[in-house]
Amino acid sequence: MAIIEEVSSPFEDQRPGTSGLRKTVEQFSQPRYLENFIQAVLDTCTELQGGTLILGGDGRYYTETAIDTILRMAAANGVGRVLVGRDGLFSTPAVSATIRRRGAAGGLLLTASHNPGGPDGDFGVKYNIANGGPAPEPVTEAIYARSLEVHGYHITQEHAEVDLSREGAAEVEGMPVEVIDPVADYRALMAELFDFEALRDLLGSGSFSMVFDAMHGVTGPYAKALLEEDLGAPRGTVINGEPKPDFAGCQPDPNPTHARDLMERMFRHDAPDFGAASDGDGDRNMILGRHFFVNPSDSLAVIADHLDAIPGYRGRVSGVARSMPTSRAVDRVAEARGYECFETPTGWKFFGNLLDADRVQLCGEESFGTSSDHVREKDGLWAVLAWLSILAASRESVEAVVRGHWSRYGRDFYSRHDYEGLTRDQGERLMAHLRDRLAGLAGTPTGAGPRVTEADEFSYTDPIDGHTTTGQGVRLWFDNGARAVLRLSGTGTDGATLRIYLETWEAEPLRQNDECRDVLRDVAEAVREVAEVKAITGRREPSLVV
Ligand code: VG1
Ligand code: CO
Known part of the structure; x- marks a missing residue:
């Protein structure tokens, strides 16, 4: 076996979203696509040099191919050793637990969570750091920046040949690999x-x-x-x-x-x-x-x-x-x-x-x-x-x-309305249009009844490291006490999903038994009106109500 460097060129679309890089299996199976992203992770997360990596996922289609590629690239890039879940399986919380219990440097999680799987479904890769948690934003941004500069990647010439179906020790180009029980820790x-x-x-x-x-x-x-x-x-x-x-x-x-x-x-x-x-x-x-x-x-x-x-x-x-x-x-x-x-x-x-x-x-x-x-x-x-x-x-x-x-x-009546399958452009236009009018929204009456009393866009400064994240959703408050939030999903693999979150508080026990749908009907309508959902998306109703 030998380590080789393959020539590549960057993909522009490898910015991790709400929870890692999620794409269709079709996108992931493009030549060099997974390799480039993994190289960006290995270049950015230098703690993996000589460190332990935990590897596994929800077992969805494409997992075995991805594990083979990652083992070969880990070996070629100086990772100390890899612990991989039997059959490539590892739940997301179990990876987190195992990273922590075994003092690993990080983990690679192969999952697109609740997205559909199979050849026509989605796949995903997420990097978790030594505390067991998803890489924080400065790290995911650095990985993305690196992905735009990847012009080659290191990999072993041969396949990894690790039998994932049996627990035990193996080796890839001198790098120890252990297949472990993903449930035990x-x-x-x-x-x-x-x-x-x-x-x-x-x-x-x-x-x-x-x-x-x-x-x-x-x-x-x-x-x-x-x-x-x-x-x-x-x-x-x-x-x-x-x-x-x-x-x-x-x-x-x-x-x-x-x-x-x-x-x-x-x-x-x-x-x-x-x-x-x-x-x-x-x-x-x-x-x-x-x-x-x-x-x-x-x-x-x-x-x-x-x-x-x-x-x-x-x-x-x-x-x-x-x-x-x-x-x-x-x-x-x-x-x-x-x-x-x-x-x-x-x-x-x-x-x-x-x-x-x-x-x-x-x-x-x-x-x-x-x-x-x-x-x-x-x-x-x-x-x-x-x-x-x-x-x-x-x-x-x-x-x-x-x-x-x-x-x-008291009861917080709550519901989320998703408008799935919008075009990227529709989603972005709707949010931009709303953002442009934010300052003038307070006081706006609506045909549905509730009047907007306050509107802003949420940004967050982490109290521990001081990092600020902006543009995290538009918030609307109404004179009937209700609150609404609008944001675009960051886990989809194509188009856009608009999420509208609705809530209102009810202290009166008799009214706590009302139907959530009825209680939130007016505010739902008011939000649709304020955000011009129909005019911009052509949709009258959400495609999923949770
Ligand atoms: C969604 C949820 C978010 C969750 C994320 C990942 O993100 O809204 O609360 O953390 O999925 O969950 P978005 O950007 O699509 O709204 V999982 O179980 O998909 O890792
Ligand atoms: Co999930």
């Missing part, structure tokens, strides 16, 4: 945080039933190990639990629209007490009770209110953080409990510094993401264990827990 970490006795009591009590939908993604093996083997839930609790390269043709996005198998089970007459799902790479979670959907922003608030009772957190919770579009429900808990509360831009990379500085122990996003300082990623299964802990302690139903929460703190 993560499983051990969960046992340290949660009271497994109490969870076993609940799951084995005979009066409690649950179902977990892994959506054909990577969480299946993790959920089976923890829920069925360690905690004694009956076999079959985990459904769609075999990771599939194309997610069996489904979109592994745990929301009421895409998690159809789970929704069907949770809303029929013999529904179990508890239901949950996670996405392709295992970092998202959806929580359900019998005939009851828990809004992710509420889930974050409920967990915040109970975190202190979970063994791994007892007596050491001092702060929480949420992404800006996430509802303010968690802020109310923070206030009542005297926790610091931070509002960050969308994307987990913005929580990293706060977690490292021990300013926050819990973070969450409205997009079905929740996690704590045990890792530096969101963690779907962790959220499930947190909820099971709450249920084990209270022995109440999910619905009763949430309704109790509303009666104490």
Whole structure:
């Protein structure tokens, strides 16, 4: 074997988005495309020289090819050693846990999360740093800048020839490679945080039933190990639990629209007490009770209110953080409990510094993401264990827990309206047009009723490193107390998705039972009007309502 340098030329479109570089498989399979990006990472992240790299992903189509390329390039670029998940699998939170537990220099995560997989689907690469979290913006920007200068890459001449199906040691051009069990470190970490006795009591009590939908993604093996083997839930609790390269043709996005198998089970007459799902790479979670959907922003608030009772957190919770579009429900808990509360831009990379500085122990996003300082990623299964802990302690139903929460703190009605499949131009024009008029929006009456009282564009200065991030979404406040946020998705692979986030707070218990759709109807209409959605996009209604 030998190391060779291949001549290349830069691709202009390798700027990482909200969560790594995501492109269609077709784009990734262009000659030199993956190689260029990996070379940009290896050139920028010099900690990998002689250091340990963790490698794996959600097992989607193109993973094996990517692993071969990365192993060959790691060996050719002086990486110390690579630990790769068996079968190339590794959930996103488990990579984070493994980086931390093994003192690795970083990790490469091969996933496009909840995006569809298969030859016609998407693929993605994300670099995580030594704290286990996504590379922060200055690093992703440096990787991007480097990608514009890559005129060649180093790679071994031969294929890596590592048998990923068997745990054990191997070598690529002198670089040690170890195929490891991707579940072990993560499983051990969960046992340290949660009271497994109490969870076993609940799951084995005979009066409690649950179902977990892994959506054909990577969480299946993790959920089976923890829920069925360690905690004694009956076999079959985990459904769609075999990771599939194309997610069996489904979109592994745990929301009421895409998690159809789970929704069907949770809303029929013999529904179990508890239901949950996670996405392709295992970092998202959806929580359900019998005939009851828990809004992710509420889930974050409920967990915040109970975190202190979970063994791994007892007596050491001092702060929480949420992404800006996430509802303010968690802020109310923070206030009542005297926790610091931070509002960050969308994307987990913005929580990293706060977690490292021990300013926050819990973070969450409205997009079905929740996690704590045990890792530096969101963690779907962790959220499930947190909820099971709450249920084990209270022995109440999910619905009763949430309704109790509303009666104490009020209810933040919340909904997200996505306009998917717009052209890039439509999305950008809509946002630019809104931005141009921001200063004059306050006082604008709308045909729908609510009047705009305040409008701005969110920017964030990281309190730990002082780095400022601008242009993170337009915020509108209305005279009926509602808030709306508009931003473009940064995880899509073509065109644009406009996200409109809507919320309003209701303290009156009788009105807390109203339909979310009805409560937010006027403000939804007012936002469409103010943003001229129909005129610019031609759309009258969102394509996805969460
Ligand atoms: C979306 C969500 C964001 C989340 C990101 C990555 O980003 O809104 O909250 O952090 O996906 O999650 P965007 O830019 O499309 O709105 V995952 O599970 O896709 O890694
Ligand atoms: Co994900």
